[in-house]
Amino acid sequence: MEKKYSDDGFMLHTDLYQINMLETYWRDGLHKRKSIFELFFRKLPFGNGFAVFAGLERIVQYIENFRFTDDDIAYLRNEAGYGEDFLDYLNNLRFTGKITSMREGEVVFGSEPLIRVDAPLGEAQLIETALLNIVNYQTLIATKASRIKHVVGNEVAMEFGTRRAQEMDAALWGTRAAYLAGFDSTSNVRAGKLFGIPVAGTHAHSMVQAYRDEYAAFSKYAETHKDCVFLVDTYDTLRSGVPNAIKVAREFGDRINFIGVRLDSGDLAYLSKEARRMLDEAGFPDAKVVASSDLDEYTIVNLKSQGAKIDSWGIGTKLITAYDQAALGAVYKIVSIENEAGVMEDTIKISANPEKVTTPGLKKVYRIINKKKGYAEGDYITLEGENPASEKRLKMFHPTHTYIKKYVSDFEARELHTDIYADGKLVYKLPSLEEIRKYAKESLGHLWDEYKRSLNPEEYPVDLSQKCWDNKMRNIEEVRAKVERIGAE
Numbered sequence: 420m421e422k423k424y425s426d427d428g429f430m431l432h433t434d435l436y437q438i439n440m441l442e443t444y445w446r447d448g449l450h451k452r453k454s455i456f457e458l459f460f461r462k463l464p465f466g467n468g469f470a471v472f473a474g475l476e477r478i479v480q481y482i483e484n485f486r487f488t489d490d491d492i493a494y495l496r497n498e499a500g501y502g503e504d505f506l507d508y509l510n511n512l513r514f515t516g517k518i519t520s521m522r523e524g525e526v527v528f529g530s531e532p533l534i535r536v537d538a539p540l541g542e543a544q545l546i547e548t549a550l551l552n553i554v555n556y557q558t559l560i561a562t563k564a565s566r567i568k569h570v571v572g573n574e575v576a577m578e579f580g581t582r583r584a585q586e587m588d589a590a591l592w593g594t595r596a597a598y599l600a601g602f603d604s605t606s607n608v609r610a611g612k613l614f615g616i617p618v619a620g621t622h623a624h625s626m627v628q629a630y631r632d633e634y635a636a637f638s639k640y641a642e643t644h645k646d647c648v649f650l651v652d653t654y655d656t657l658r659s660g661v662p663n664a665i666k667v668a669r670e671f672g673d674r675i676n677f678i679g680v681r682l683d684s685g686d687l688a689y690l691s692k693e694a695r696r697m698l699d700e701a702g703f704p705d706a707k708v709v710a711s712s713d714l715d716e717y718t719i720v721n722l723k724s725q726g727a728k729i730d731s732w733g734i735g736t737k738l739i740t741a742y743d744q745a746a747l748g749a750v751y752k753i754v755s756i757e758n759e760a761g762v763m764e765d766t767i768k769i770s771a772n773p774e775k776v777t778t779p780g781l782k783k784v785y786r787i788i789n790k791k792k793g794y795a796e797g798d799y800i801t802l803e804g805e806n807p808a809s810e811k812r813l814k815m816f817h818p819t820h821t822y823i824k825k826y827v828s829d830f831e832a833r834e835l836h837t838d839i840y841a842d843g844k845l846v847y848k849l850p851s852l853e854e855i856r857k858y859a860k861e862s863l864g865h866l867w868d869e870y871k872r873s874l875n876p877e878e879y880p881v882d883l884s885q886k887c888w889d890n891k892m893r894n895i896e897e898v899r900a901k902v903e904r905i906g907a908e
């Protein structure tokens with residue numbers, strides 16, 4: 420197809436229905452009504468005990484570019500048939516609202532607002548798709564990366580996924596998500612350039628095949644590179660690959676920095692132990708064994724249990740595609756809207772599944788940290804205006820199984836949201852990626868080990884304050900009464 424329009428903005432990165440709803444609101448004069456939306460997911464991915472929030476920097480990029488371009492308007496005029504008056508409105512549309520959000524790297528849980536948008540209805544509605552698109556992917560990958568890094572421990576985790584990622588943006592932002600959640604490096608050079616992530620890598624089988632000879636390939640690589648990791652499995656790992664790597668390392672001596680060998684197929688436990696033994700016997704005890712080949716947290720744990728001697732793990736496909744769970748399932752729900760009289764009214768979405776009933780109202784999220792132990796007792800969602808810190812003894816109860824409760828005293832109530840936008844202006848200084856990575860580590864540090872284990876972790880409490888819970892019940896009752904009235908008519 421002939422390219423009629425340039426790809427010069429993010430505004431059309433939305434679902435058509437958002438623009439259609441916006442048109443309805445605008446024609447009906449509802450677009451300026453103050454509204455509050457919350458972005459959250461319900462269920463933690465991968466059966467993990469927590470998720471790692473990521474995506475905020477990209478959201479800021481998106482909001483900073485919140486304006487339809489001339490080409491966007493031309494497209495909407497020519498291909499989508501919107502009227503000139505509405506197009507005029509779109510042309511002048513800017514984001515004027517408020518956004519509060521979790522910080523990137525924050526450990527987060529199901530059913531708590533990760534982002535709150537407090538904006539004129541039209542604006543808040545229009546940004547839904549992009550916000551979900553960004554958070555759903557980046558938080559999913561950051562969480563997967565955190566799981567993998569948890570089992571890798573103090574060894575090195577290298578991100579190798581670009582070639583298998585769902586296209587370029589996914590590779591780039593997925594790599595960033597992996598790094599902020601604890602990965603040590605990436606093979607994606609653009610991610611190195613744009614985000615300052617350390618880049619690392621070895622070489623491919625194609626190089627060995629291009630020289631048609633393993634020894635020649637390793638030697639030529641050594642002639643051109645100081646740091647050398649030789650890929651030893653192209654022909655026969657133990658009979659040819661490792662011996663050739665050792666031979667070249669000996670011949671080049673101090674002229675190269677022989678970092679080690681990479682295994683990419685076969686029985687990685689057995690081969691790593693044998694490679695380790697051969698390297699040690701050859702006088703290279705510091706040479707590392709790198710492994711790759713469809714690795715994830717499960718194979719890594721299993722390889723470790725077999726006594727594998729692997730120092731560095733290269734992880735691609737299963738990380739960057741979130742192989743075992745393709746989507747986080749985060750949603751964006753309206754919780755409050757201004758009425759004709761200018762008064763904010765809560766709004767609720769009812770479901771037969773109690774966990775899917777939304778929690779209405781303007782809310783805040785606090786992490787309740789036990790001051791003595793330094794660990795989190797749970798997250799506590801309040802209505803705006805409540806101050807949990809002023810309570811001596813905080814009652815925390817399960818929002819659906821309310822008989823499950825506990826009292827917490829001597830705690831810090833740490834508010835988890837921070838202001839990102841106020842009156843459409845960016846009021847948040849984006850932290851560096853290194854700061855985010857450090858923050859992610861600290862945030863995870865507040866969790867008991869029981870929530871951190873990768874298999875069958877304990878369920879972390881995300882509770883509602885009594886007022887918030889009462890408000891939800893009142894809203895449910897009001898909707899019920901309304902439905903019954905309609906049913907009786």
Ligand SMILES: Nc1ncnc2c1ncn2[C@@H]1O[C@H](COP(=O)(O)OP(=O)(O)OP(=O)(O)O)[C@@H](O)[C@H]1O
Binds near residue numbers: 688712721
């Ligand atoms: N000792 C081991 N225990 C458990 N899993 C292993 C072990 N060694 C390797 N694996 C994993 O088993 C899978 C083997 O993949 P696959 O069957 O494609 O074979 P391969 O050895 O990689 O061969 P090739 O790349 O030549 O096709 C990979 O996911 C790898 O991480």
Ligand SMILES: O=P(O)(O)OC[C@H]1O[C@H](OP(=O)(O)OP(=O)(O)O)[C@H](O)[C@@H]1O
Binds near residue numbers: 579580582624625683
């Ligand atoms: O297995 P992953 O976790 O996805 O890690 C990335 C994989 O990409 C490369 O294989 P590929 O076959 O693409 O190229 P190669 O010929 O260099 O091995 C590399 O050797 C890894 O096996």
Ligand SMILES: O=C(O)c1cccnc1
Binds near residue numbers: 620681733
């Ligand atoms: O550098 C490597 O070894 C590498 C990079 C990307 C994918 N697989 C391996």
